[in-house]
Amino acid sequence: MKLKKVKRRSTFSEIWRNYRKSFSGMLGLVIIVGILATIFVGNFIYDYDTDVIGQNVAERKQAPSAEHFFGTDEFGRDILTRIIWGGRYSLAIGLAAVLMSSIIGVIFGSFAGYYGGVVETIIMRFADIFQAIPAIMLGICFVTAFGQSIFMLTIAVSIGAIPAVTRVTRASVMTVKDMEYVEAARAIGANNIVIIFRHVLMNAISPVIVQATLRIGGAIVGIAALSFIGLGITAPTPEWGAMLSSARQYLRGYDYMALYPGLAIMVTVLGFNLIGDGVRDSMDPKLKK
Amino acid sequence: MYRYFLKRLFWLIPVMLGVSIFIFIIMDFFPGDAADTVLGEAASQEQLEAYREVHGLNDPVLVRYARYMFNLLKGDMGISYVTGRDVFKTYMQRLPNTLLLAFTGMGLAIIVSIPIGIITALKRGTVLDATLMILTLLGLSMPLFWLGLLLIIGFSLNLGWFPTGGAGSLKHLVLPALTLAVAKMAMLTRTTRSSMLEVLNADYIRTARAKGVSKKKATLKHALRNALIPIITVIGIELGSSLGGSVLCETVFSWPGVGRLIMDSISKRDIPMVTGCLILTTMIVASLLLLVDIIYAFVDPRIKAQYQRKS
Numbered sequence: 001m002k003l004k005k006v007k008r009r010s011t012f013s014e015i016w017r018n019y020r021k022s023f024s025g026m027l028g029l030v031i032i033v034g035i036l037a038t039i040f041v042g043n044f045i046y047d048y049d050t051d052v053i054g055q056n057v058a059e060r061k062q063a064p065s066a067e068h069f070f071g072t073d074e075f076g077r078d079i080l081t082r083i084i085w086g087g088r089y090s091l092a093i094g095l096a097a098v099l100m101s102s103i104i105g106v107i108f109g110s111f112a113g114y115y116g117g118v119v120e121t122i123i124m125r126f127a128d129i130f131q132a133i134p135a136i137m138l139g140i141c142f143v144t145a146f147g148q149s150i151f152m153l154t155i156a157v158s159i160g161a162i163p164a165v166t167r168v169t170r171a172s173v174m175t176v177k178d179m180e181y182v183e184a185a186r187a188i189g190a191n192n193i194v195i196i197f198r199h200v201l202m203n204a205i206s207p208v209i210v211q212a213t214l215r216i217g218g219a220i221v222g223i224a225a226l227s228f229i230g231l232g233i234t235a236p237t238p239e240w241g242a243m244l245s246s247a248r249q250y251l252r253g254y255d256y257m258a259l260y261p262g263l264a265i266m267v268t269v270l271g272f273n274l275i276g277d278g279v280r281d282s283m284d285p286k287l288k289k
Numbered sequence: 290m291y292r293y294f295l296k297r298l299f300w301l302i303p304v305m306l307g308v309s310i311f312i313f314i315i316m317d318f319f320p321g322d323a324a325d326t327v328l329g330e331a332a333s334q335e336q337l338e339a340y341r342e343v344h345g346l347n348d349p350v351l352v353r354y355a356r357y358m359f360n361l362l363k364g365d366m367g368i369s370y371v372t373g374r375d376v377f378k379t380y381m382q383r384l385p386n387t388l389l390l391a392f393t394g395m396g397l398a399i400i401v402s403i404p405i406g407i408i409t410a411l412k413r414g415t416v417l418d419a420t421l422m423i424l425t426l427l428g429l430s431m432p433l434f435w436l437g438l439l440l441i442i443g444f445s446l447n448l449g450w451f452p453t454g455g456a457g458s459l460k461h462l463v464l465p466a467l468t469l470a471v472a473k474m475a476m477l478t479r480t481t482r483s484s485m486l487e488v489l490n491a492d493y494i495r496t497a498r499a500k501g502v503s504k505k506k507a508t509l510k511h512a513l514r515n516a517l518i519p520i521i522t523v524i525g526i527e528l529g530s531s532l533g534g535s536v537l538c539e540t541v542f543s544w545p546g547v548g549r550l551i552m553d554s555i556s557k558r559d560i561p562m563v564t565g566c567l568i569l570t571t572m573i574v575a576s577l578l579l580l581v582d583i584i585y586a587f588v589d590p591r592i593k594a595q596y597q598r599k600s
Contacts, residue, residue, distance in 0.1 A: 128300075129307035132575045134533020137551065137567060144555050145318035221432045228434050229540055229552060244435060248541075251453075255442045262435030270430035 018282035025278015031271030035087060042084035051078065052085045053236040061254050070260040073243075074250060079257065082238035083264045089239045090268065093154050094220040101158035102212045105165020110196050110204070112166065113173030124170070127163035135160025136225065143231045153232055157222040161215055168211050172204040179203075206283045214276035217269035224265050240265050297579055305572055309361075312567050313354045321558045322346055327370055357564075366568075367561035369554070376565035380547065386456060387546035390538065391531040393462060394469030395524065402474045403520070406481020407508065410489060421478070428475030433534075437468040437541035454543035465542040473527045480523045484516040491515070518589055525581030529574045 019025050046052055056076035064071040070079035112123040130138075139156035146152045176182065177200055185199050224241030226232035233239035235246065240261040247257035324332070324340040332340075341347050345356065360367065366376040409418045444464060445453040451464050488494065489512055497507045531538075535548035543549070547570060554562035 125303070125307070128304050129311065132304055132308050133311070133567065133571050134530070134574060136534045136536055137570065140536070140551075140555060141312070141315050141563070141567070144320075145315050217430060224432055225434060225537055229536065230556075241432075241434075244438065248438065251438065251442055252446055255446070258435075258438045258442065262432060262438065265432050265435065266427070266430050269432070270426065273426065273430055 015282050019278050022278040022281050024274045025281065028271045028274025028276075028278060031267060032275060035268055035271065036091070038084055039087045039091070042081070043088075046081050046085060048085070051081050052238055053077070061250070061257075063254075064256055071254075071256045073257055074246070074254075077238075079243075079260055082243060083240065083261055086238040086240050086243065086261070087264065087268070089150075089233055089237070090220050090223055090265070093150065093157065093223050094216055094272075097154045097158035097219045097222070098161070098212050098216050100154060101161040101215075102165055102208065104158075105162045106169050106201070106205075106208060108162070109166040109169025109208075110173045110201055113170035113204075114177050114192070114196050114200060120170070123166065127166045130159070131163035133160075136222070139222065139226055140229070140231055143226060148231060148234060150233070153223060153226060156226065157219050160222075161219075165208065165211065169204070169208050172207045173200055176200050176204045210276070210280045210283055213279045214273070217272040217276070220269055220272070221265065294583055297582065301572075301575055301579065304575065305568070308571050309358065309568050310354060312564055312571075313357065314350060316560050316564050317350050319558060319560055319563075322560070325558070366565040369559050369562045371554075371557050371559045371562070376561050377569075379550065379562070380566055380569050383545060383547045383550045386544060387532060387535050387539070387548065389462070390465055390469060390544060390546060391528060391535065393466040394531060395473060395528050397466060397470040398473035398477050398527075399524065401470070402477035403481050406478045406520075407485055407513065409478070409482045410485035411508065413486065422482075425475040425478050428471050429479075431472070433468060433472055434537045434541050436471055437465070437538060440464045440468060441541070454541075456545050461542075461544075465538050465544050468541070469531055469538055473531070476527060477520070477523055480519055481516070484519045485512060488512045488516045514588075518585065521581060521584060521588060525578060525584075529577050532577070533570060533574050 054077070056072075058076060059068075059072050060074055060076035062068055062072045062076075068078050068080065070083065072078055073082070108123050108127070112120040138160050142156040142159060143152055146155075173196075182195060182199055185195050190199075223232055224239070224244070227234075227239045227241030228245045230245060233242055235242060243261040244258055247254075247261070250257050322341070324337040324344075324346060328336055328340060345353065348356075357367070364377070366380075368375055369379065372379070405421060409421050412418050441453050441464065444450050451460050455461055489508070491512075494507055494512055497511050498504065502511070532547075535546055536552055537548070538544065539546045539548035540552060547566060551563060551566045551570075553559075554566065
């Protein structure tokens, strides 16, 4: 019992030890923690009705200054405030979308990989079909058909990634499922569901986690993209892509409006990409000694 | 080997059938239908019902799907609710613009990325390598539509070199193609670099150098050829994604391609147009990916041998 406990902790701490060695990984972690802290603090400083969506015609379209670091938009709202407030949507939906696609993909992928045969054929043929439709178009149609809620947006962003997760999980499960300890578990009478989710997945999950971390950035861009073409989060809610979309009308003369929301997206995505690189390097068995 | 490819080609048929059923079902959930779009808001409830009855809109989804597929086999994808024009013809009018943009962007990316990828692999660990890798990381993190806006601000509004949008001349092509190219450059440079790094340390490169092959020749002929497989994969996938994801770039630059057509049709609830566009685009992307698979076999004799064993 004692031995097991020690071993478990060491798997995690070994990954963390590797991760700490990665400069880009730590840099990404600092960026994302910084962004999360800013959003958290902003929640207490700003009031949604007055600061975030409250219009102030007297101060509209002001260039960046000491009073408004990032300037104000066409309704006189402080752009910095709106960017900080908008971060919660991008991060929450981005993470939720990746989580959703990962869970669904892992379930399908592990069933396909573990059972093989007809189950595998059916699941993988469905994956083929869904993967054939370009992800962004799938998202666009989904939102148009089922309405523009935050929940639908999450589904629209995650749905395109499910086939890829399914494939990765299946491949990974297939390498593990014939190992002796799995056979042993079967021999003592464990049922298949327990074997898949407790024994097989435990050893097959790392490529899935690596892929998922690398996909967060893409999901955040996906949300911004849908909002940018007017199908995501709608005005007056301050979402980064939606802010860019409304800034498009004022590019001439007020280009700062289009500058900062995009910068916010880029820094966030960069942070997650760096974390993804770090996670990959620390979990990749090729690099393990 | 040809049997294998034929098998892959035939496999496209069930996939496309699945895709079309799925698209059809989603379209069924679109708010509004032909009656609303064609007759407009002024129409009475009775007029709407009469129109639905005449055009078979009240039939179950599967019946309408069967009718659609039957017409599709005759080469008829229906006509637009809004413009009354043939869906297939409209799509084919727009397609060249999208292809032009995608191929120019990809071509630009290939010309820039492969040499840079090779150089960074050779100069691994130097300041040059680090700088270029940071640049590619920034390129990967940049949303395409934001980059488009930045290019418009810089090159058309401030410098006045290029138009802000539209199509028609070479000048119109520059900014959208550049926008598409940047993200692909980042991806392709990183792939080329890592793929070259893997190959450059291989024994056969050392052998080639030992028997007196010049460094240049060893890199370009022996190493690059073997590093090409992942590079081709990425080129294929990126080309597919720039066709499928053309919506964004075309929206930013008002580029009259397929992506804009789909967006316009969606906002007007022009269901036959959206359905047709999605089916055709999916078909093109799927065929492209199949083509990439075929190219593999020509580049890599190992894969060719594998296929021969299979069939």
